Amino acid sequence: MKKMEDIIQNLKDAGCSERQMKDICRMYEAGRIQDVIRSLRCYRCHLMDQLHESQSKVDCLDFLVYQMEKERKIR
Template structure:
């Protein structure tokens, strides 16, 4: 199946740019493009879902870090107000 018809992008370059913007490594992009070329949508979707899951995990980790920092700032302000 033609790439452009599969993912509704104007060009192969647009797909590659989207993958770069999504934080895919060059190796991952090569693998994804290979699955697209082979019309192997099952494996392609598994790769994309795995990458999404990894990105989401990083977001959650950063949220925890922000929560810790917010709590630390809260404690400092509370302590300052009590003095």
């Protein structure tokens, strides 16, 4: 069994809210490991969605910079 302090630190490092941490810790202490795993996977999906959204924004900026550099060379 993992130390609760380690679990809490890991959840903090992952950016979980206080509410999420409390819910996960409660489920873990109650032995509801499958629910904990489901909750962690759900949060991971949320983070991946944010990552993809950020990547899309970076791609847009990269394209704009490319266009500007191309225009600068023409002038």
